[in-house]
Amino acid sequence: MRNAFRRLSLRLRLGLSAALAVTIAVSAVAIASWLVTKQQLTDQLDSNLQNVQASPGYVRELLSLCGAELPGQDQRTETPTPYVVQVITSDGRVCVAPGHKELEVAASDLAVARGILRSTVHDTVSAGGQKMRVSTTRPNTPPRFSGGYAVSIAQSFGVVDKPLNSLALWLLGFSGVGIIGAATAGIAISRGGLKPVEDLTRAAEHIARTQDLTIRIPADGGDEIARLSKSFNEMTEALTVSRDSQQQLIADAGHELRTPLTSLRANVQLLARSHRSGRKLPEKVMDDLLTSVESQTGELAVLIADLQELSRSDAVHDATTAGVVPMHEVARRAMERVKHRGNDIQFVSDLDEWYVMAEAAALERAVVNLLDNAVKFSPPGAVVSLHLSNGQLVVRDRGPGIPADELPHVFDRFWRSPTSRGMPGSGLGLAIVAKAVEGAGGTVTLRAAAARGTEAVVRIPGTRTPPPEGPGIP
Numbered sequence: 001m002r003n004a005f006r007r008l009s010l011r012l013r014l015g016l017s018a019a020l021a022v023t024i025a026v027s028a029v030a031i032a033s034w035l036v037t038k039q040q041l042t043d044q045l046d047s048n049l050q051n052v053q054a055s056p057g058y059v060r061e062l063l064s065l066c067g068a069e070l071p072g073q074d075q076r077t078e079t080p081t082p083y084v085v086q087v088i089t090s091d092g093r094v095c096v097a098p099g100h101k102e103l104e105v106a107a108s109d110l111a112v113a114r115g116i117l118r119s120t121v122h123d124t125v126s127a128g129g130q131k132m133r134v135s136t137t138r139p140n141t142p143p144r145f146s147g148g149y150a151v152s153i154a155q156s157f158g159v160v161d162k163p164l165n166s167l168a169l170w171l172l173g174f175s176g177v178g179i180i181g182a183a184t185a186g187i188a189i190s191r192g193g194l195k196p197v198e199d200l201t202r203a204a205e206h207i208a209r210t211q212d213l214t215i216r217i218p219a220d221g222g223d224e225i226a227r228l229s230k231s232f233n234e235m236t237e238a239l240t241v242s243r244d245s246q247q248q249l250i251a252d253a254g255h256e257l258r259t260p261l262t263s264l265r266a267n268v269q270l271l272a273r274s275h276r277s278g279r280k281l282p283e284k285v286m287d288d289l290l291t292s293v294e295s296q297t298g299e300l301a302v303l304i305a306d307l308q309e310l311s312r313s314d315a316v317h318d319a320t321t322a323g324v325v326p327m328h329e330v331a332r333r334a335m336e337r338v339k340h341r342g343n344d345i346q347f348v349s350d351l352d353e354w355y356v357m358a359e360a361a362a363l364e365r366a367v368v369n370l371l372d373n374a375v376k377f378s379p380p381g382a383v384v385s386l387h388l389s390n391g392q393l394v395v396r397d398r399g400p401g402i403p404a405d406e407l408p409h410v411f412d413r414f415w416r417s418p419t420s421r422g423m424p425g426s427g428l429g430l431a432i433v434a435k436a437v438e439g440a441g442g443t444v445t446l447r448a449a450a451a452r453g454t455e456a457v458v459r460i461p462g463t464r465t466p467p468p469e470g471p472g473i474p
Contacts, residue, residue, distance in 0.1 A: 014194070018186025023179050030171040037167055041160045042133070046121045049135035052153050054085045059139070059151055062087040066095040083153050084126070088136070090114045090148035101127035103154055109136045113150035124154065131157040196225040200232055213240040264296040322440075324467055325363060327354045327460065328388055334367035335386055338375060345375050349386040356391075356462035358440035366436035366444075369429040370395040370456045377454070393458040401454050402446060410446050433458075 066089065086103055087095040090113045094102050104127075108120040119137040126132055134154035196217070203215050213236050219229035267289050274281050281289070328351040335347055356363075374384045377399030387394045402410065411434040430446075433456075437444040442460030449455045 012187065014190035015183055015187030018189075019179055019183035022182035023175075026175045026178050030175050034164065034168060034171060038160065038164055041163060045133050045155065045157075045160055046135065049083070049121065049133065049153050049155060050119070050137070052083055052135075054151050054153060056139075058085065059087060062095040062097065063089075063149065065097070066093050083155050084132070086152050086154075088113045088150050088152060103127075103132060103134060103152060105152075109134075109150060109152060112136045112138050113148055115148055123157070126154075131161075133157055133160075196229060200229060203232070207236065213237075213243065261300070264293060264300070267293050267296070322357055322359050324355055325358050325360045326466070327356050327358075327363070327391075327393065327462065328352065330360060330364045331367050331386055331388055331393060334364050334371060337368055338371040344380045345378055346381070346383045347386065348383055351386065351388040352390070353464055354388055354391050354460075354462050355464070355466050356440060356442075356460045358460065359436075362436040363440060366433040366458070367393070367395070369433050370458070373397070373429060373456070374399070374454075391460060391462050393460075395456040395458075396449055396453055398449075398453040401448050401452065404448070407446055411444070 062085070066087070084100060084103065085097075086100070088105055088109050089095070090110075092105070092110060094105060096102050104124045106120075106122055106124065108117060108122060111117040112120055113136075115138065119135065121133070121135045124132050124134045132154040133156075134152050136150050136152040138148070138150050200217055203217050206215055207213060215236065216233050217229040219226045219233060270281075271289060271293075331351055332349065335349055339347055371384065371386070374395055374397035378384055378397045379399065382398040384398075385394075385396045387396075411430050434444055437458055437460065440460050442458060444456065444458045447455050447457065
């Protein structure tokens with residue numbers, strides 16, 4: 001049953017749920033109304049029965065029919081219609097008029113006849129099986145009789161049942177109309193309320209079918225549906241940016257790979273022709289050719305490694321790989337690594353303690369790339385300084401500097417300054433730096449140094465002291 005309900009459309013389920021809620025509410029009100037009305041009618045009937053008094057003459061006549069000897073009998077008086085009157089003696093005899101059916105006597109009726117109770121009201125049944133309501137009392141001025149007795153005045157329960165049956169039919173009719181109306185209104189309201197959801201569903205299906213990420217959903221208002229639509233639009237926009245970035249990366253990578261591959265292919269073809277033809281190349285030409293092949297394969301290896309690093313940085317960040325990292329230790333290790341690559345460069349460092357939440361390997365790679373750039377653009381014998389204070393890491397070189405109009409492009413993938421395109425490199429180093437620093441919640445900028453050279457400034461939020469649990473030093 002539950003699975004069948006779930007297979008229905010959301011709109012129909014909301015309509016049926018509204019109808020069910022209204023059914024429960026209307027049924028509860030109808031039943032309560034019927035019970036209250038029944039109680040009020042029963043109370044009214046009891047009040048009427050208690051206010052009716054049988055004439056002493058009629059009571060005397062009923063007692064005489066039971067064989068009682070009563071002095072000075074009055075002339076017969078008719079029963080007070082529409083009521084049924086019977087007399088119950090203390091010894092349990094029931095006195096009724098000829099042609100009338102006796103009412104079932106309860107123990108409380110005998111208790112009234114014997115003087116134990118003053119009165120009682122209860123349901124009873126006539127000898128013919130008709131449901132009755134009876135009020136039994138002990139008269140204040142009874143006819144003279146040797147034993148006690150009580151007078152029961154009863155009326156058919158039909159005076160209560162008939163109005164209740166009519167009320168039940170009316171309540172049933174109105175409830176049915178209300179339930180049908182609630183179901184219809186629920187479906188109609190859900191149709192209008194769920195229209196944004198239907199638009200969202202159609203948009204998702206369109207994207208899945210066509211891979212078209214340009215579609216957008218109108219998101220007016222501030223309700224949950226509008227927020228969902230806004231989130232969907234933001235998601236498709238992010239996917240569009242990611243896909244465009246991926247396509248751009250592939251295009252740029254293909255462009256950058258074409259040059260070294262073309263040169264490498266030409267050199268390999270030259271070596272192959274020399275080998276097949278049996279004509280040996282001059283020794284100097286062979287040395288230059290092999291040196292060029294070695295350089296080009298090294299350049300390809302660096303480019304591929306940078307592409308792998310960049311693609312890893314573009315992946316979804318895994319919070320489990322991040323931890324508390326001592327940035328000063330990361331910077332120190334990075335400087336030790338780069339020292340071996342620039343033997344004629346002097347390194348100066350001043351590193352205050354600073355702890356950040358980051359991925360240690362990615363952060364170290366970023367600092368290594370900044371130091372590599374500083375070494376690459378510094379003249380022989382120059383000084384490269386590394387300074388860390390209050391969460392700001394500054395890497396400074398003494399090179400020619402970067403023109404101001406080129407500074408906005410330095411972190412773009414594969415971008416290389418026209419003045420440095422003849423130098424080794426893939427154009428991805430600073431892009432990797434930016435990804436790593438942004439992943440740690442920081443920023444990185446390049447600026448002209450005060451005298452000569454360039455400063456790379458990295459700012460990552462953190463603290464001067466490690467947390468109580470201790471830093472996650474790799």
